Amino acid sequence: MHPLLQQNFGYLFQDKLLQEISKVGYLKKLDANEVVLDIGNSVSNIPLVLEGAIKVLREDTDGNELLLYFVEKGDTCAMTLSCCWGTARSKIRAITETTTQLYMIPVSYLEQWMEQYPSWRNFILESYHTRMMELIETVDALAFLRMDERLLKYLQDKAKVLGTPVLQTTHQDIAFDMHTSRVVISRLLKKLETEQKIKMTRNSIEVLHL
DNA sequence: ACATTAAGTGATT
DNA sequence: AATCACTTAATGT
Numbered sequence: 001m002h003p004l005l006q007q008n009f010g011y012l013f014q015d016k017l018l019q020e021i022s023k024v025g026y027l028k029k030l031d032a033n034e035v036v037l038d039i040g041n042s043v044s045n046i047p048l049v050l051e052g053a054i055k056v057l058r059e060d061t062d063g064n065e066l067l068l069y070f071v072e073k074g075d076t077c078a079m080t081l082s083c084c085w086g087t088a089r090s091k092i093r094a095i096t097e098t099t100t101q102l103y104m105i106p107v108s109y110l111e112q113w114m115e116q117y118p119s120w121r122n123f124i125l126e127s128y129h130t131r132m133m134e135l136i137e138t139v140d141a142l143a144f145l146r147m148d149e150r151l152l153k154y155l156q157d158k159a160k161v162l163g164t165p166v167l168q169t170t171h172q173d174i175a176f177d178m179h180t181s182r183v184v185i186s187r188l189l190k191k192l193e194t195e196q197k198i199k200m201t202r203n204s205i206e207v208l209h210l
Numbered sequence: 211a212c213a214t215t216a217a218g219t220g221a222t223t
Numbered sequence: 224a225a226t227c228a229c230t231t232a233a234t235g236t
Contacts, residue, residue: 170215170216170217171216171217172215172216172217182216182217183217183218183219186216186217186218186219187218187219189217190217190218200217202215202216202217203216
């Protein structure tokens with residue numbers, strides 16, 4: 001049994017289920033900025049995130065992106081779940097934010113486990129629920145927050161999932177995630193800096209008082 | 211030293 | 224808030 005599987009999912013699943021996951025699944029290691037799942041892909045494995053973080057994006061008709069939410073360790077990707085139920089295709093793109101370790105489980109076990117293991121059923125329902133809540137939060141931010149508030153929230157979220165207040169990123173990258181222009185981000189960041197909420201240097205932003 | 215990339219700025223819509 | 228056009232600063236080769 002992989003220690004990270006035990007560590008992140010041990011308390012969630014019954015022992016017997018954990019054994020079975022360990023047996024039928026396999027470990028997959030990814031570097032940062034690798035595409036885990038792309039728009040239009042179909043899904044043959046459910047990934048459990050053991051280590052690292054993944055960002056989930058939507059794409060507009062011009063190919064510009066918009067960040068929907070982050071998936072952290074101990075989570076799974078809800079899009080994957082809804083895809084492998086039928087033979088639906090992915091509506092989103094998932095990209096690793098850091099080096100990431102996944103435990104891949106073939107979809108064929110999914111249905112059987114729903115009946116067999118209450119802890120699995122709970123996990124799946126819980127995953128859907130938390131993802132739904134996160135999406136609502138994202139919609140709220142898009143609809144009700146001004147750009148500067150959104151930006152601060154983005155930085156704080158990112159710092160949280162990465163586990164560090166120092167973000168190695170460029171203004172342009174942030175602009176892509178937030179579906180706006182670099183100039184706007186630069187100006188707002190500067191405002192946040194004078195408000196003592198962040199500290200900037202080239203290629204890095206430190207989020208103060210989290 | 212030069213080229214490239216990141217970030218800052220003023221003006222306009 | 225977006226876009227343009229341009230400048231300045233930091234970094235790689």
